[in-house]
Amino acid sequence: MKDGKNLIKNTTIYALGDIVPRILGFISFPILTRYLSPADYGIVNYVSTLTTFLLAFGFLCINTYYLVFYYRCKDSIEQKKLLGNLSSFVILFNFFLVVLSLLFGKSLFSLLGSKISFFPYILIGVLTNFFSIFGVLPSALYRLLEKPLLLTLLTISKGLLILILTLVLVIYYDYSAIGVLYANLLVNFIYAFIFIYISRNYIIWNLDFNKIKEALYFSLPLLPGSLAYYITTISDRVLIDRFLSLADLGIFSTAVTLALILNIFSYGAYKAFEPYLFKNWGSHGFLKIFESIRNAFIYVLLIGVLCLSVFSKEFFQIMSGAKFREAYLYVPLIIIGVYSSSISMLYGTVITAKGKTKINSLVSIVGATISISLNITLLPILGLLSAAIVSSLALTVELCILMWYSKLEVNHKKPLFSVIIVGLSTCFLVYFLRIDHILISIIVKFFSIIVVIIALSKVLGINPFKIVDKLTEKTI
Structure with a gap:
C-alpha cells in the first residue's frame, strides 16, 4: 500500500x-x-x-x-x-x-x-x-x-x-x-x-x-524509430518552409499549437494509467481492465477534441492577432492526428509489455514515410490543407497498425461510433454553422457540446463524475 x-x-x-x-x-x-x-x-x-x-x-x-x-x-x-x-x-x-x-x-x-x-x-x-x-x-x-x-x-x-x-x-x-x-x-x-x-x-x-x-x-x-516519430510530426513544417511561405508556416504553427493542447491532457492521463497497465499485464482480468481504461481515455480525449475544435474560431478571434485567425480552419484536421497519437500510446504500452518493442519503431518509420512522401507530392497543390490532412493520416495509420498488432480481443465498436459522433458534430459546428455574433456563437456551441458529451457518455457507458476513478482505479 x-x-x-x-x-x-x-x-x-x-x-x-x-x-x-x-x-x-x-x-x-x-x-x-x-x-x-x-x-x-x-x-x-x-x-x-x-x-x-x-x-x-x-x-x-x-x-x-x-x-x-x-x-x-x-x-x-x-x-x-x-x-x-x-x-x-x-x-x-x-x-x-x-x-x-x-x-x-x-x-x-x-x-x-x-x-x-x-x-x-x-x-x-x-x-x-x-x-x-x-x-x-x-x-x-x-x-x-x-x-x-x-x-x-x-x-x-x-x-x-x-x-x-x-x-x-x-x-x-x-x-x-x-x-x-x-x-x-x-x-x-x-x-x-x-x-x-x-x-x-x-x-x-x-x-x-x-x-x-x-x-x-x-x-x-532504437534511434531510427525515435527519429521517425519526430520526422512524422515535424516534416510538415520543414516542407511548408520549402514549398510555401513563412506566413503560411506561422498560420499552420498556431493551429498546431492549439491542437497540441490535447497532449497536455492525454500525457497527464497516460502518466496515471501506464504503471497500472504494466502492473496488471498478464493477469486474468487484463482485457476488462484495458477496455475500461481505454474507453475512459477515449472519452476524455474526444471531449478535448470537441472543445478545442469547436471553439477554435472564437479562440483565435479573442486571443490572437487578425493575421492568425484563419488558423482555426486547420485545427480540427490537425487534432485528428493528435488524438490518434494519444491512443497509440495506449496500444504501444501493451506491445511494450509483450516485449515486442521493435514494432513501435517500425510503425513510426511507416508514419514518417507516409508523411514525407505525401507532403512532397501534395503541398504544392493543396497548400496548408495537405499538411493538416497528411499529418493526421500518417498518425492514424500508425494507430491502426498498433491496434492490429496488439491483438487485443476487445470491443472496438463503441470507440468507433464515438469518434463518428464527435467527427460529424465537429464538422457541422466548425464548417457549416455560421453565427456572426461571437457571444451567441459561443452559447450555441456550448449547449451543442453538452448534448454531444451526453451522447458520448451513453455510448461508452461512462459516468463523467467518476472519470478520474476510471483512469486511476486500483492503482494502489
Whole structure:
C-alpha cells in the first residue's frame, strides 16, 4: 500500500513537471501572436521543432541505455562512472554537431530550400540544443533515485523563466522572433550549469570508449524509430518552409499549437494509467481492465477534441492577432492526428509489455514515410490543407497498425461510433454553422457540446463524475 501511494505521488509530481511547462508555454501564445507576424511565429516554431529533433538525434537514445543499465552496476562508484562516461560522450558528440553546423549548416539549409536564415535563427536553435542536453541524463538520474520534487521544481522554474524573459524581450525590447529564441538559449545555458551542479555527487567524469561502444550497440537500433516519430510530426513544417511561405508556416504553427493542447491532457492521463497497465499485464482480468481504461481515455480525449475544435474560431478571434485567425480552419484536421497519437500510446504500452518493442519503431518509420512522401507530392497543390490532412493520416495509420498488432480481443465498436459522433458534430459546428455574433456563437456551441458529451457518455457507458476513478482505479 505504501509503495502504491508513493507511485501515485511520484507520478503526479512527474506529470506536473511535464504539464506545467507546456501550460506556461501556451500562456505566451496570445501575446506572441499579437506582437509577432505570422512569418516571425513560423520562424520561432520551426526553430523550436528543429531543436526538439536535434535533441533526440544528439542523444542517440543513450538515455534509454542509462535507465536500463543503471541498476546493473555493481556499486555506486560504477553508477557514477556510468553517468560520467555517457555524459562525456554526449557532450563531445553534440559539440561535434555544433562544429559541423558552423561549417556546413548554411549550405545544408540552402540546399533544403529553407527560407529561414541560418545565421542567426538556425544557429541559435543548434546552440540551444547543445545546452539543453546537459539536463537529460541528470533528469533520468533523479527519476531513478525517485526524487521527483527537485526535478519538477527545476523544470517548472525553467519554463517560468523562459516565459518571463520571452515577454520582456518581445514586448519591452521589441526583439520579435529573435527575442523568443534568445530567451530559450539563455535559460538553457543557465540551467546547463544547474544540472551539472545538482548531479555533482552522483558523477565521476571519465571517457571509456569500450563502454561507449557497448552503449551504442544497445541504443542505435532504437534511434531510427525515435527519429521517425519526430520526422512524422515535424516534416510538415520543414516542407511548408520549402514549398510555401513563412506566413503560411506561422498560420499552420498556431493551429498546431492549439491542437497540441490535447497532449497536455492525454500525457497527464497516460502518466496515471501506464504503471497500472504494466502492473496488471498478464493477469486474468487484463482485457476488462484495458477496455475500461481505454474507453475512459477515449472519452476524455474526444471531449478535448470537441472543445478545442469547436471553439477554435472564437479562440483565435479573442486571443490572437487578425493575421492568425484563419488558423482555426486547420485545427480540427490537425487534432485528428493528435488524438490518434494519444491512443497509440495506449496500444504501444501493451506491445511494450509483450516485449515486442521493435514494432513501435517500425510503425513510426511507416508514419514518417507516409508523411514525407505525401507532403512532397501534395503541398504544392493543396497548400496548408495537405499538411493538416497528411499529418493526421500518417498518425492514424500508425494507430491502426498498433491496434492490429496488439491483438487485443476487445470491443472496438463503441470507440468507433464515438469518434463518428464527435467527427460529424465537429464538422457541422466548425464548417457549416455560421453565427456572426461571437457571444451567441459561443452559447450555441456550448449547449451543442453538452448534448454531444451526453451522447458520448451513453455510448461508452461512462459516468463523467467518476472519470478520474476510471483512469486511476486500483492503482494502489
